[in-house]
């Protein structure tokens with residue numbers, strides 16, 4: 001039988017090692033202070049055939065250290081492109097992207113990605129997947145093991161450390177991916193629809209668990225999502241981008257108290273007010289983007 005996600009949450013908690021004990025033996029529990037991220041007058045275009053298509057247009061955004069910022073917007077407005085620049089996957093054609101006020105270093109390890117597809121290596125066991133990034137960075141074997149095990153405890157998967165990843169549920173796989181990313185102590189976490197592949201119930205559990213982990217470690221987070229409720233529930237700020245070319249049209253601060261709970265979606269008038277304000281704007285931008293696409297298709 002496939003290990004059940006919610007059952008594992010219950011049974012594993014008994015065997016958890018106290019956090020104080022982990023702290024004595026490893027360095028991984030030390031607080032990670034996030035760093036600032038800044039887009040300054042960023043312009044970017046891609047070639048579609050011979051034609052350059054402008055994707056980001058004078059995009060300016062400053063994210064404070066340890067802030068949790070979500071970016072929403074119509075499909076194709078440049079969210080993933082912006083994230084890729086912070087992760088040093090691509091360089092803007094004009095303007096700058098700075099981490100902690102400095103140009104992004106090639107091979108620098110300030111930022112780490114988490115995607116919807118967990119990209120676990122099926123031939124490696126759970127712990128070995130968590131160790132992967134540390135292995136690439138040359139962390140000694142013993143330290144890797146201790147840090148991986150501590151993070152597996154935090155995501156409540158310690159009893160699955162030597163399991164085959166193919167036997168895990170999708171939710172458990174994503175928790176392995178979260179451990180693999182956070183064990184590297186990133187100062188900036190780049191999350192591209194990380195919970196999009198999960199069913200609604202698992203998604204809600206993971207949102208709560210993840211925010212708990214984030215509150216303990218506090219890396220700066222840039223979170224791309226199509227789910228406006230998710231963005232509001234998790235974030236300190238929600239950025240709405242317009243498309244073609246992508247630019248910021250709304251920068252909304254979310255002042256809901258933390259820790260945030262799933263029932264705020266239903267019970268908090270403040271939450272509902274944020275949602276209504278932003279959803280109207282988002283709908284408008286999506287309509288504009290679709291209208292433009294229809295016109296382009298007609299003319300092509």
Ligand SMILES: Nc1ncnc2c1ncn2[C@@H]1O[C@H](COP(=O)(O)OP(=O)(O)OP(=O)(O)O)[C@@H](O)[C@H]1O
Nearest residue numbers: 046047048055073074075076077078079080081082
């Ligand atoms: N490597 C590339 N070459 C050519 N065009 C690209 C490339 N990467 C992205 N694009 C185009 O740039 C635009 C922005 O893409 P991007 O993936 O950043 O948008 P997005 O807002 O993340 O979209 P989605 O919400 O659908 O994931 C799109 O029109 C896309 O087709």
